[in-house]
Amino acid sequence: MSRVPADRQEHGVSDPPAPAEQATESAPAAPKTLATPVRPPAGGGPFGRGPFGGGMPTEKSMDFGPSARRLIRRLDPERPRILAVIALAVLSVVFAVIGPKILGRATDIVFSGVVGKQFPAGSTKEQAVEAVRASGNANLADMLARMDLVPGHGIDFAELGTVLAWALGLFAAASVFGWLQGYLLNDATQRTVFRLRADVEDKLNRLPLKFFDGQPRGELLSRVTNDIDNVSQTLQQTLSQLLTSLLTVIGVLAIMFVISPLLAVIALVTIPLSMIVTGQVAKRSQKQFVAQWAHTGTLNAHIEEAFTGHELVKVFGRGPEVEEVFRGRNEDLYKASFGAQFISGIIMPTMMFIGNLNYVAIAVVGAVRVATGSMTLGDVQAFIQYSRQFTQPLTQVASMANLLQSGVASAERVFELLDAEEQAPDPADAVPAADRRGRVEFEHVSFRYEADQPLIEDLSLVAEPGHTIAIVGPTGAGKTTLVNLIMRFYELDAGRITLDGVDITAMRREDLRGQIGMVLQDTWLFGGTIRDNIAYGNPRATDEQIHAAARATYVDRFVRTLPDGYDTVIDEEGNNVSAGEKQLLTIARAFLADPSLLILDEATSSVDTRTEVLVQHAMAALRSDRTSFVIAHRLSTIRDADLILVMEAGSIVEHGTHDELLAARGAYHRLYSAQFSGALVAADDEMAG
Structure with a gap:
């Protein structure tokens, strides 16, 4: 089901299309608020926004640092x-850092016990050391002097057990605290992502319609779903690891200096080298990650459009072209993804190589210092463990660089959406809804989508309460634009529109749209029961009211034939009801809303003649005692209109009743003749004239 922003789900708006489907006859070029291509006007080609239009979006990335800091600030x-x-x-x-030092003590206990067993019992440690030194082995004597040696005694298992118990307890405590840390951090990050999704949803509801007119739906959905999910995964997997890694490096480095400043300095050499390698690789891979997510959005947009227009693709035999576009964009995504993962993947093996060099240097120097009696074997063993603990966080951080960069690239795309220009806010001192009479007045209204492309200029008209105003004219004349201005989907460039004497810009959009019902050519039903779809016009309606609206609009007669009646579930595409039945359902929805102003935009153009009669009767019941704006190409449907406006190039060139306009033999007469006196002959005459 196409997602409908909440500000268009107002009471009385019976048939809200998906944002990209609210195509006007002179639709605007794409807004520049997001880095998307400027797309052709809707309806400008056989598919409008179909799979054959548009180019590759060029993604302008923010700097990594500001984007990452902005993402972190959302955790405040x-x-x-x-x-x-x-x-x-x-x-x-x-606790985890202290553990290896204690295990080093266990190593010294075992080593001292093994060596002490080699000397005769009853002698002292000093005697054993002097005996070894006297034999000419000064280095071994120095090493024995640093050991806790008791000649003739083996391993002290009691002391060894105590030391190992302490080590086990420390490691267990470290694990428990680590688990609690992960639990709390998971809660914090998921709450943050929850708020981010909510902010994006609120933002979509505050964006003007022109924003959605210029955005491929697949690209927008990719930002709202894929990119936010990627941000969630990044926060979840990197924050805990980055924090733990930073603290581990600090703690390990401190205890390494306590054990041996010389070996600690050797270990420190890896830090600047690691930073240089990581920085150089990250600089090259970040661009690839931005391109990867941009191409993901473009590919999603193409797939969504291709499958939405699947029948047309098949009918016109454009399958090979669609597949070719898919292959090209899929190839672009493959190249960007491969480049991003390969370049960032270089970091891990490079860091492992640097870590191994550091390990070898520490092992060699440590062995020499043990041999000279400068360190105990347990201290060297502990230091080697610390060197692993020291390089492992650096390696882990490096291995997360691709995930971190990917997440920040996704965050940039979400932030661009959050930073998009919003529609003008409702006035703080909004005028409450006036008496629901339905009088609409245009006062010198001017509007254009692009500053250099005039559309509606100095338009004035009045629709009296209870009257039916029909709007006719060729495609691109501005008919749909006119009703979109009444709904305040777009803001005027000049003039004003009043509803019952109140300027619509002085009203809250919710109050304005709560007085308007709308039935469009493109029916919109959601996955749910028939009862739910009708009640969409008035969620508080009772079953009796729903049934009354259904009977008045000829819905009840076909619903009664269904096995489950009003509980029949309509699938998301509405394929289990006919086009005419869907249109009748949308009319019933508007009827139930009981609006004072009704807008019918080509509401019968997609149904057969027999169904059109039912739809016309339903719309006649709906229009009773309501001000109605009817956009129609079938002129036979608006013969009884109180006023017919003929529009050309955004201006009203004629107005009057059906009979008056035919007698004037002007633009309306030409349109009427084209339909009922031979379209081809009329068109040839018009071209010749």
Whole structure:
């Protein structure tokens, strides 16, 4: 089901189309608020926004730093949880860092026990050391001097058990604190993403219709779904790891300096080298990630459009062209994705190589210092563990660089949507809805989609309460634009429109649209029961009111033939009811809303003649005692209109009743003759004239 912004789901708007489907006859060029291609006007080709129009969007990326900081700032409401996460992470890292030092003590106990067993019992440690030194092995004597050696005694298993128990307890505590940290951080990040989704939804409801006219639906959906999901995954997987890695590096580095400043300096050499490698690779891969998500949105837009117009693609035999476009865009996505993953993937093996070099250097230097008695074997063993703990966070951070860059690239696209220009807000001192009489007046109205392309200039007209105003004219004359201005889907360039004497810009959009019912040529039904679809016009309606609206609009007669009646479920595409039945349902929806002003936009153009009679009767019941604007190409449907406006190029060139306009033998007469006196002859005469 096409998503409909909430500001168009007002009470009384019976048939809200998906944003991109609200195509006007002179639709605007794409807005420049997002980095999307300027698309041709809707209806400008066989498919309008179909699979053969538009170019590749060029994505202008923000800087990585500002985008990442803006994403992190969205965590501000979760500050208490984040502080708790930091505290738990500190405790977890402290316990995890102390563990290897204690295990080093266990190694010394085992080594001292094995070596001590080699000397005769009853002698002292000093005697054993002097005996070794006297034998000419000074290095071994120095090493024994640093050991907790008891000649003749083996391994002290009691002390060893105590040390191992402490180590086990520390590691267990570190794991528990790490689990709690992950739980709280998961809660904080999911709440943040929840608010981000809510902000995007609210933003979509505040965006003007012209924004959606210029956005491929697949591209917009990709930002709202794929990009936000990617941001969620990035926050979830990187925040905890980055925090833990940073604290681990600090803690490990501190204890490494305590054990051996020389070996700590050797370990530090890897930091600037790692930063240089990571920075250079990240700089090259970020552009690829931005391109990857831009191409993802473009491919989604193409797929969505191709499947939406699947029948037309088949009818016109354009399958090969659609497949060719898909292959091209899929290839672009493949190249961008491959480049992003390959370039960022270089970081991990490079960091592992640097880490292994650091490991070798520490092992060699540490062995020499043990041999010279400068360090114990347990300290070297602990230091080697710390060197792994030191390089592992750096390697993990490097391995997350591709995920982090991908997430920030997605965040940029979401932020661009959040930064798009919004429609003018409702006035703070909005005028409440006046008496629902339905009098509409255009006062010197001017409007154009593009500044250099005039459309409606200095238009004035009055629709009296209860009258039916028919609007006719060739395609592109501005008929649909006229009713869109009444609905305030677009803002005027000059003049004003009043409803019952109140300027519509002085009213809240909700109040304005609550007085208007709309039935469009393109019917819109959602996946749900027939009862739910009718009640969409008035959610508070009772079953009796729903049935009364259905009977008045000839819906009841076909609903009664269905096995489940009003509980019949309509699928998302509405394929289990005919086109005429769908149109009758939309009319029943508007009838139930009981609007004071009714807009019918080509509401019978897609049904057969027999069904048109039913639809006409239903619309006649709907128009009773209501001001109605009827846009029609079938002139036979508006013969009884109180006033017919003939529009050409945004201006009203004729107005009057059906008989008056035929007698004037002007533009209306030409349109009427084209339909009822031979379209081809009339067209030839007009071209010759």
